[in-house]
Amino acid sequence: MAPKYKLTYFDARAxxxxxxxxFAAAGVEYEDVRLSREEWEALKPxxxxxxxxxxxxxxVTLCQSMSIARFVARxxxxxxxxxLERAQADAFVDELEELVPKLAGLLLFTTDEKEKEEKAxxxxxxxxxxxxxxxxxxxxxxxxxxNSLLWCDLVFYNIAYNIEELYKAGTLQSYPKLAKVYDTxxxxxxxxxxxxxxxxxxxxx
Amino acid sequence: xxxxxxxxxxxxGxxxxxxxxFAAGEIPYEDxxxxxxxxxxxxxxxxxxxxxxxxxxxxxxxICQSMAIARFVAGxxxxxGKTNMDQARADMLLDGGMDVGKLFTxxxxxxxxxxxxxxxxxxxxxxxxxxxxxYEGFAGDNGHFVGDSLTxxxxxxxxxxxxxxxxxxxxxxxxxxxxxxxxxxKSNPGVAKWLKERPVTNH
Numbered sequence: 001m002a003p004k005y006k007l008t009y010f011d012a013r014a015x016x017x018x019x020x021x022x023f024a025a026a027g028v029e030y031e032d033v034r035l036s037r038e039e040w041e042a043l044k045p046x047x048x049x050x051x052x053x054x055x056x057x058x059x060v061t062l063c064q065s066m067s068i069a070r071f072v073a074r075x076x077x078x079x080x081x082x083x084l085e086r087a088q089a090d091a092f093v094d095e096l097e098e099l100v101p102k103l104a105g106l107l108l109f110t111t112d113e114k115e116k117e118e119k120a121x122x123x124x125x126x127x128x129x130x131x132x133x134x135x136x137x138x139x140x141x142x143x144x145x146x147n148s149l150l151w152c153d154l155v156f157y158n159i160a161y162n163i164e165e166l167y168k169a170g171t172l173q174s175y176p177k178l179a180k181v182y183d184t185x186x187x188x189x190x191x192x193x194x195x196x197x198x199x200x201x202x203x204x205x
Numbered sequence: 206x207x208x209x210x211x212x213x214x215x216x217x218g219x220x221x222x223x224x225x226x227f228a229a230g231e232i233p234y235e236d237x238x239x240x241x242x243x244x245x246x247x248x249x250x251x252x253x254x255x256x257x258x259x260x261x262x263x264x265x266x267x268i269c270q271s272m273a274i275a276r277f278v279a280g281x282x283x284x285x286g287k288t289n290m291d292q293a294r295a296d297m298l299l300d301g302g303m304d305v306g307k308l309f310t311x312x313x314x315x316x317x318x319x320x321x322x323x324x325x326x327x328x329x330x331x332x333x334x335x336x337x338x339x340y341e342g343f344a345g346d347n348g349h350f351v352g353d354s355l356t357x358x359x360x361x362x363x364x365x366x367x368x369x370x371x372x373x374x375x376x377x378x379x380x381x382x383x384x385x386x387x388x389x390x391k392s393n394p395g396v397a398k399w400l401k402e403r404p405v406t407n408h
Contacts, residue, residue, distance in 0.1 A: 049339065063297055067293055071290070084266060
């Protein structure tokens, strides 16, 4: 029987990965469709808003990466135990999400050296501000909110992974509570398995 | 009964959706407004989680990030959507609106007059029409984006168009279903009362 959920995105981590990490953490099967440029151009007109990722479930198609992730988090019980926890998780996600296009912009789409330097300076400032704020608010036991893995931990992990692995290794050393969240996600057996096995992707972001 | 205290600048801005949701849910709250010029002295001593406002204080706990707060209040007001799927659709429609909202805000905040005129033309001709056409398609004949009753995605759309139609008065002409959404929101008793009573501000 086909899995209940079908995720469609590019062959990359980027905006599809938080949902993939959620499915992995929850141990829920799903169809992980990865499109080439040409396949995307052909599919685009039939998508709700002309953007991916999209998630198809029970004949309905959702778009907008964080709405999809929040939906899957809710379906799998990883959104938060109370309304307040869910709001706190949402707040971390909203704060951190702004880093995603800035990181991709610098790492993938900037070739001119001088422009790279300027963007890196701005990105460093943004990381310092946002990680600083999140460090202040984060729990100290390896979770951003409450005392168990929530989707905000996975969203954070995905962004921090790119920063540590592709941009500036050691960034998290200045943020001990966030570093603990990162390590806790990394050590989660289902996440570790997924990270070891996941496709490299056509682009490393 | 929990107590709610919303703190924001004395503008509609990022807090207005939250205020509309409190109104629609007929939930009493303290609407604290800070003047722009007072913020620099208040910021260091204010108890804001991420050093920014708006914040919502609920029984001593402080939540930040305007959309996280709005979603929280929408939940309290029963306006999130009935099922997980409905809630996700409401989220998705609000997210889609925010990209357009960002461009609009950039245009409004542009200080250079000729750049602003250029941005205004571009937004009105290039970005707004496809967005409205797309959302006309999303709206139901009943004047709701999700299901058969008012959700925060209806109210979010209304709020955004409230700002946009101030700059583009005829923008919604001809969009039957979108106008129905607007009417549904405006005729909600709590919203109608708030629209009559709310402070008038430039933004």
